[in-house]
Amino acid sequence: MQAATFLAYLAAAALFIFGIRRLKAPETARSGNTIAAVGMVVALVATLFVIQFQALLLIGVAILLGAVVGAVSAQRVQMTAMPQMVAAYNGVGGGAAALIALSEFYHLSEGEGLGAVSGITIPLTVLVGSVSFAGSVIAFMKLQEIAFSGSVTFPLQQVVNALLFLGILVLAANAFLDGAILPFLSPIASVVVVLAASLLLGVLLVIPIGGADMPIVISLLNAFTGLAAAASGFVLDNYILLIGGTIVGASGTILTRLMSGALGRPLGKILFASIAASGGGKQEREERPVNDASAEAVGEYLSDEAQKIVIVPGYGLAVAQAQSVMRDLVETLESEGKTVLFGVHPVAGRMPGHMNVLLTEVGISYEKLYDLEDINPEFEDTDAVIIVGANDVVNPVAGDPEQSTPISGMPVLEVGKASQVIFVKRSLSPGFAGVDNPLFYDTDKTMMLFSDAKQGLQEIVSSVRSPA
Amino acid sequence: MQELLAQLAVFVIAAFLGFELISRVPNLLHTPLMSATNAIHGVILVGGMITLASDANFAIKAVGFLAVFFGALNVVGGFWVTNRMLGMFRPPVKRVKKRREG
Numbered sequence: 001m002q003a004a005t006f007l008a009y010l011a012a013a014a015l016f017i018f019g020i021r022r023l024k025a026p027e028t029a030r031s032g033n034t035i036a037a038v039g040m041v042v043a044l045v046a047t048l049f050v051i052q053f054q055a056l057l058l059i060g061v062a063i064l065l066g067a068v069v070g071a072v073s074a075q076r077v078q079m080t081a082m083p084q085m086v087a088a089y090n091g092v093g094g095g096a097a098a099l100i101a102l103s104e105f106y107h108l109s110e111g112e113g114l115g116a117v118s119g120i121t122i123p124l125t126v127l128v129g130s131v132s133f134a135g136s137v138i139a140f141m142k143l144q145e146i147a148f149s150g151s152v153t154f155p156l157q158q159v160v161n162a163l164l165f166l167g168i169l170v171l172a173a174n175a176f177l178d179g180a181i182l183p184f185l186s187p188i189a190s191v192v193v194v195l196a197a198s199l200l201l202g203v204l205l206v207i208p209i210g211g212a213d214m215p216i217v218i219s220l221l222n223a224f225t226g227l228a229a230a231a232s233g234f235v236l237d238n239y240i241l242l243i244g245g246t247i248v249g250a251s252g253t254i255l256t257r258l259m260s261g262a263l264g265r266p267l268g269k270i271l272f273a274s275i276a277a278s279g280g281g282k283q284e285r286e287e288r289p290v291n292d293a294s295a296e297a298v299g300e301y302l303s304d305e306a307q308k309i310v311i312v313p314g315y316g317l318a319v320a321q322a323q324s325v326m327r328d329l330v331e332t333l334e335s336e337g338k339t340v341l342f343g344v345h346p347v348a349g350r351m352p353g354h355m356n357v358l359l360t361e362v363g364i365s366y367e368k369l370y371d372l373e374d375i376n377p378e379f380e381d382t383d384a385v386i387i388v389g390a391n392d393v394v395n396p397v398a399g400d401p402e403q404s405t406p407i408s409g410m411p412v413l414e415v416g417k418a419s420q421v422i423f424v425k426r427s428l429s430p431g432f433a434g435v436d437n438p439l440f441y442d443t444d445k446t447m448m449l450f451s452d453a454k455q456g457l458q459e460i461v462s463s464v465r466s467p468a
Numbered sequence: 469m470q471e472l473l474a475q476l477a478v479f480v481i482a483a484f485l486g487f488e489l490i491s492r493v494p495n496l497l498h499t500p501l502m503s504a505t506n507a508i509h510g511v512i513l514v515g516g517m518i519t520l521a522s523d524a525n526f527a528i529k530a531v532g533f534l535a536v537f538f539g540a541l542n543v544v545g546g547f548w549v550t551n552r553m554l555g556m557f558r559p560p561v562k563r564v565k566k567r568r569e570g
Contacts, residue, residue, distance in 0.1 A: 016508055017485060023501050024492045030554040033504050037547040040511060047514045051521035059517050062533045066540025074548035082553070086503050089545045093509050096538035100515040103528045103535075117472060222506050229512040230482075234475055236515055242475060243482045244511035250486025251505055255498065262495075346495050353498035360556040371495050 008046035009240040015039025016244055020251070026366055043240045050238075079361050080318045083350040084143035087136045087218045090225050094132025097228035098195060101125035104235050105175070105191050114176060114187075121234045123172035126191060127198045129228035132221045134202025139218055142211060143350065152207040158272065161204050168197050205271070212392070212406070213270045215351040216259050220267075223252025262346035262372075264398070264409035290428065290440055293447035295456060298422055299463025301447070306383035306420070308339045310375065312413055313355055314348055316389015316425070320453035323362040326388065329461050330364060336464070342368050343375035343385075343413050345393035372411055379417035387415060388424045389453045395437045405435045415439070421446045424456040500553045507546025513539030 016039045022032025048056075070089070077085045105122045108114050114122070141147045154160075174181040175190035185193065209217050229245030232238075260267045302309065311330070317323060330340050342359065349355035356369050370378070379385065387394055394415045398407040415421055421439055427450060430436050439446055449456050493501050516539045520532035 016511075017489065020489045020501075020504065020508075021492075023497055023504060024494070026497065026554075026557040029497055029500060029557065030551065033500070033507075033547060033550045033554055036504060036508055037551075040508070040543055040547070043511055043514055044517070047517050051518055054521035058529070058533060059520055059536055062516075062520070062536035063513075063540040066537040066542075067544040070541040070543070070545030071548055074545045074552065077549060079553070079556075082499060082503070082549070085545070085549060086499075086506055089503075089510075089542050089549075090506050092538040093506070093512055093542035096512045096516055096535040096542065099531045099535040099538070100512065100519050103519045103524065103531045106528055107522060107524070219502055222502060222509070225512075226505070226509045229509045229515070230479065232512065232515045234479075236518055237471065237475075238514060238518065239475075239478060240511055241515055242478055244508055246479050246482035247486040247489070248505045248509040250483040251490040252486075252502075254487050254490045255502060255505075258490075259498075344495075346498075349499075351499045351502065353495055353500070356496050357499050357553050357556060360558065363558070366496060366557055369496060 002049070005046045005049050006239065008042055008049075009238075009243075012039040012043035012046065012240050013243040015042065016247060020247070043244070046240070079358055080321075081144070082354060082357065083215060083218060084140045086351070087139040087143065087221070090218065090222050091133045091136025091140065094129045094136060094221070094225040094228055096129070097225065097232050098126050098129030098133060098198070100232050101129065101228075101235060102191060102195060104232075106188055109187050118235050119176040121231045123168075123175060123191065123194055125228050125231040125235060126195050127168055127172070127201075128224050128231065130195050130198035131202035131205065132224040132228060134199040135206040135217065135221050135224075138203055138206040139214055139221065142206075143214060148207050149211070151210045157204070157208060161201065164197060164201050164204065168194055168201065171197065209270060211350075212347070213263075213265065215347060215354075216256055216263065216265070216267070216270055218351065219252060219256040219259055223249050223256060226250075226252050259346070259352050262352060262411065264407075264411055288441045289443060290448045291443040291446055293422070293449050295449060295451070295459030296463045298447055298449055299460050301420060301422075302333065302338070302384060302460070303336065303464050306338065308341075308378075308382050308384075309333060310341050310343050310378065310382050310385045310415075310418065312343045312345070312348075312385060312387045312390050312394055312415060313359065314345075314388060314390020314393065315350060315355075317453050318349060318355075318358050318389075320389065322388070322452075322454035322457055323358055323364075325454055325457040325461065326359075327362045327364050329457050329464075330368075332461050332464050340368065341370055341375065341378065343372070343378075343415075344369050345372055345390070345413055348390060348393060372413060376414050379414050382418040384420045384422060385415040385418040386422045386424065388457065391425070391430060391437055392435065394439065395435055396439065397435055397437065407435055416442075416445070419445075422449065423447070424449045424451060424453055424460075426450060426452060497557075500550050503546060503550040503553065507543060507550060510539055510542035510546055513543055515539075 019036030022028040226248030233242030516535035
């Protein structure tokens with residue numbers, strides 16, 4: 001590689017790093033994203049010199065098509081659908097890595113032959129890239145509610161996965177050793193079978209994972225695609241692939257760990273959870289009395305009694321498209337001199353930070369948005385907590401060591417410490433995790449407003465504005 | 469051999485850099501962060517261009533074409549959607565309260 005292109009790649013890498021650094025605060029984040037994008041342009045232009053402007057027409061057409069599809073989908077996607085969009089972009093990245101490794105294997109086996117490095121990194125890239133592609137497709141379908149909703153399992157799933165993985169290793173070795181293990185499969189055919197088997201493995205790994213754990217899976221697959229890109233950097237002797245891919249692989253791994261920590265769900269438990277444990281039959285729910293409140297009663301309480309109010313938003317808010325009404329409520333309450341804060345659980349919405357995006361979209365200042373650790377001490381002197389479309393993240397059962405539930409160990413918002421708890425919820429149905437919430441039945445403290453999030457909030461707003 | 473060692477050195481340093489970079493980002497920005505790093509691994513597009521430019525038969529060209537298409541989709545979609553998300557975080561009047569550090 002010539003010195004000029006090498007230096008250009010170095011500049012691109014520096015721009016990536018600088019760009020990510022600026023993502024640490026909302027004020028600088030957007031410019032950070034732009035800087036990273038400029039780095040990408042530098043890398044692509046430098047690559048034109050590496051390939052000495054060969055096949056420009058084909059490359060141009062392919063890039064143009066990809067760019068158009070990317071731009072249109074990115075511009076049209078609703079903010080609520082962000083997790084599946086990220087999964088989709090990630091999937092195509094992983095697919096690209098697998099395809100590049102496949103064709104590079106063909107080149108090498110037809111030409112100069114495989115060295116030890118490419119003999120190991122190529123099958124690895126095909127494996128990781130394909131798992132990332134297929135896993136992302138399944139994640140997309142689950143989140144978009146096209147197929148595979150909930151946890152799809154079958155007997156001996158772990159055994160099948162392990163055997164499949166073993167088979168992939170044997171095929172990869174066969175490709176490397178020029179067909180010495182399985183003489184009927186040529187090296188290139190072996191790699192094609194590795195690709196197909198890895199796609200199947202990606203599907204099998206992700207179908208058993210339920211919706212609540214999906215954000216972690218997306219983050220993990222993001223890291224996988226980074227690693228696949230890094231591995232193809234080794235294959236192609238290309239430093240920008242190596243650096244860019246490795247940074248994403250490493251940062252994605254850390255992000256995945258942070259998230260599973262926030263959920264109180266160790267990664268191993270998500271990926272290899274014993275499936276029998278979750279199939280313990282439907283939980284029986286007792287018929288217990290609740291304090292069924294009207295929107296007028298809630299509005300009256302907020303107007304007359306409450307000074308400091310914390311709102312806990314959940315995905316139900318986004319489903320009902322009620323974010324704007326939520327902002328109206330905040331503005332109405334503030335105009336009456338109340339203090340209003342938001343307690344945002346790390347997994348509110350469908351990805352960590354997703355709820356923050358949804359709330360800022362309607363113009364709620366991010367200064368009002370508090371993390372779990374910051375809001376929990378505030379509940380002691382909070383007069384009212386309004387929980388809209390969330391259940392699992394405020395369920396005190398999660399912290400009860402006596403009970404074993406899917407949410408056990410997850411840190412929750414301690415809303416029970418506030419003087420008054422108000423749920424805006426369509427029914428008593430338990431949340432995503434299917435665990436009943438004892439707060440519902442605390443008739444002294446809890447008001448239940450059974451309503452669609454949007455309608456319920458609208459009624460509260462008008463009730464606060466015109467006290468009866 | 470020399471080349472491989474140099475690559476390994478770069479790999480190890482980049483890995484540590486990745487760890488360091490991420491631990492400073494607050495929860496608030498985790499979704500845009502994931503989306504931005506997602507766009508960066510679209511640098512695989514570079515590999516697709518190299519593949520497509522190499523001498524090859526039709527099948528390999530087709531594979532390379534698909535790889536470039538996928539890579540470009542990843543890059544453009546990723547940066548675009550991240551930019552849209554971050555555009556919603558409006559500049560505040562005063563500095564945001566210090567949030568959880570990693």
